[in-house]
Amino acid sequence: MVLSKYFLFATLLMALVQGDDNNPTGFLSIDCGSLDSSYVDETTGFTYHSDEGFTETGENREIVNAYKVQLQTNERQFRNVRSFPEGIRNCYTLKPTLGDQGTRYMIRARFMYGNYDNENLAPTFDLYLGVDFWDTVLTQHAWNRVNKEIIFFPKSDDHLYVCLVNTGHGFPFISALELRPWVDGNQTYVSKSGSLGLFQRSDLNPAIDQVMRYKEDVYDRLWSPLTGDNRFVPINTTKGNNITKNIYQLPSPIMRTAYEPNITIHDDNLGILIDPSNSSAPLLYYFYFHFAEIQELRKNESREFTISINGNLTHGPLVPIYLVTNTVISTSGGTNSDGKIHVWLNRTQNSTKPPLLNALEVYWLTEFTQQETNQADVNAIQNIKSAYQVTKNWQGDPCAPKAFLWDGLGCSYGGNSSPRIISLNLSSSGLNGVISPYFSDLTMLQALDLSNNSLSGTVPEFLANLSSLRILNLKKNKLEGPLPSALLERSNDGLSLSVDANVMGNLTPPPTTNQTSSSAEDWCRKNKFVVSLVASVEAFLLQFVLSTS
Known part of the structure; x- marks a missing residue:
């Protein structure tokens, strides 16, 4: 069989990725627009490859120096972009590296405009996964870093297309593509049907101001700190390394910190407001609440609470176990009358302590129904x-x-x-x-x-x-x-x-x-x-x- 030079090169890189000691099995990391054929990322230790051979079109561009200075040393993937000034649809062709349709994957597309074209007009465009609409990329500002992430089963074990579509609001571009197999995750992040697109993933930790990922997280999830909110009071433990993990494999640094409600300015219930107004996501959301009791309570103390979403009781009463991770999954059929989702962790009458929350993930359900070509x-x-x-x-x-x-x-x-x-x-x-x-x-x-x-x-x-x-x-x-x-x-x-x-x-x-x-x-x-x-x-x-x- 005759194969294009692009597919041959991509196949070669697949072999390199699978045989590279710097990458867990099946992990693929692409620095879009990079002038280096490959390099080892300082933070994760992953080998990132250039996107040459994964796409046939586009131009390599650099963001302006003023925005390069703002980047952390672990954000090298945002220094360059691949821009697509020609054509309506431009695609990357990837090969699911494990070659097994029974394996779920997480794919993450990352974007930072960085005024690479000196136009000071951050573009908006659509993102497709294969033949199905995935999401709209709204960059808004030159310094914004936008992540689009989804957990899905590939329709084909032979190829995977990630396509950027020009909608008339500026040229599409991309900074990085990351493919991660969910090898041990057949019981996690499972929906009755469809795929799960990430809306929010938060580490309730005020002590850090940067994203946590691999190597702390074996799945290379990106955990963004939820900081600067005086409605919450942080608590933590020095015994974080002793916290028992569950199948979701939450990193110890995530679980050893938590938030309680700030009862001096609010009641003793913990409320979180989710605003999906800028999202093109559908109406069904999956919430993953991650708990672990990190305070050693006295005999006369107790912590018990319920979970409500938009006024509807979804779980409870719950009693977090000391130094043991517990994950609770709730669903919401849409937003409240104000267009937002109101999440409340409410203390029960039997509890002497307010609710706590260590980490929160919110996904939206999307159905990929388009048929691919024979x-x-x-x-x-x-x-x-x-x-x-x-x-x-x-x-x-x-x-x-x-x-x-x-x-x-x-x-x-x-x-x-x-x-x-x-x-x-x-x-x-x-x-x-x-x-x-x-x-x-x-x-x-x-x-x-x-x-x-x-x-x-x-x-x-x-x-x-x-x-x-x-x-x-x-x-x-x-x-x-x-x-x-x-x-x-x-x-x-x-x-x-x-x-x-x-x-x-x-x-x-x-x-x-x-x-x-x-x-x-x-x-x-x-x-x-x-x-x-x-x-x-x-x-x-x-x-x-x-x-x-």
Whole structure:
């Protein structure tokens, strides 16, 4: 099988990642726009690779120096960006490194505008995971660092597309892509259906002002400190390393600190306000409350509380266990009347101590329902692209979503079936060499236009084996005869065939009818016509204009 240079390079990097002592199995870290082929990150110890070979388009740019100075030493991935000033959809092609559809993955896309284009206009654009809308990237300010993260099952174990879509509000860009397998997480972050997109992940710790991640967190989750709120009072323990972990593997530095309500300015209940107004997320949210009692209570002391979301009791009463992590999952069907989500941890009457909370995660549920293009068709068109080094902007899934259909392709869509490629127009595309056998792998092909190229050799007989083919245009190439008799027979049975006169060779043309002339040359030289092809699944109208000299 012929593979593009980009896929070969990506495959090589996959091998490097899997065999690199600096990366846990299956971890892939990409510094988008980096001029270095690879480097070891000072904080995590991960090997970050440049994105060369993972995407075919875009430009490497640097953020302005004023914003570089603001970055911490552990934020090297934000110094450069890959910008996409051309095209509507531009994609990264990744390979799930464990090659197993039974493995869930966390993928994180990171963005910092940093005024890299000196326009002082932070862009807004859409992000797609495969063929499905993921989220909208709203950067707002040059210094903002935006993370989009989702936990999901890949639809294919062969490829994974992350696509940036220009919505007319500035050129899309990206700073980093990070793929993390959830190898030991089959019982964590599980929804009844769909995928979980991260809305918020908070470490209730006022003592630090930077994000915590790997190596403290084995899953490389990013924990942002929730600081500067006088409604809360911090508490902590020096016995943090003795806290028993549960299946969510919360880092010890996260669990050894917590917040209680500040009863001097508020009551003894702990309230948190979630504002999803700037999010394009749907209405179902998953809350993960992480608790551990970190104060050794006296015999006459107790801590017991309930959890309510938007006034609805979801859990309780709860009694945190001393130095033992406990995770409680709650769901919310949407926002309150003010457009926000109100979370309350309320002390019970039996409790002498107020509620506490060590860490909080909020996810939104998204259903990825779009069907990807039939995998055999994807393999075939990718091989055709590689064989001829097609320069069209063919990125991401060939047929889906319909709005981003590859140039020159026609596809059929219907119900729960995967889209199929039914027409391919590569006229005037600079094709050289013989007609590739990969065309025969597009088994549902109804129309094929390879005219006005530099194709050479003879017309292959395998084209006659495309049982659905109704239009074939091979004119204005460097092809030679004779034409396979099987194709001539197909032309008598409804195939609209256009070839140059010399390709006919010594074959006898079909009998003269109202539609054919008495000579092979005239039979092959038809007037300009338009063929309307109606796809069988839905009323898909395909206009092919076939011209002769």
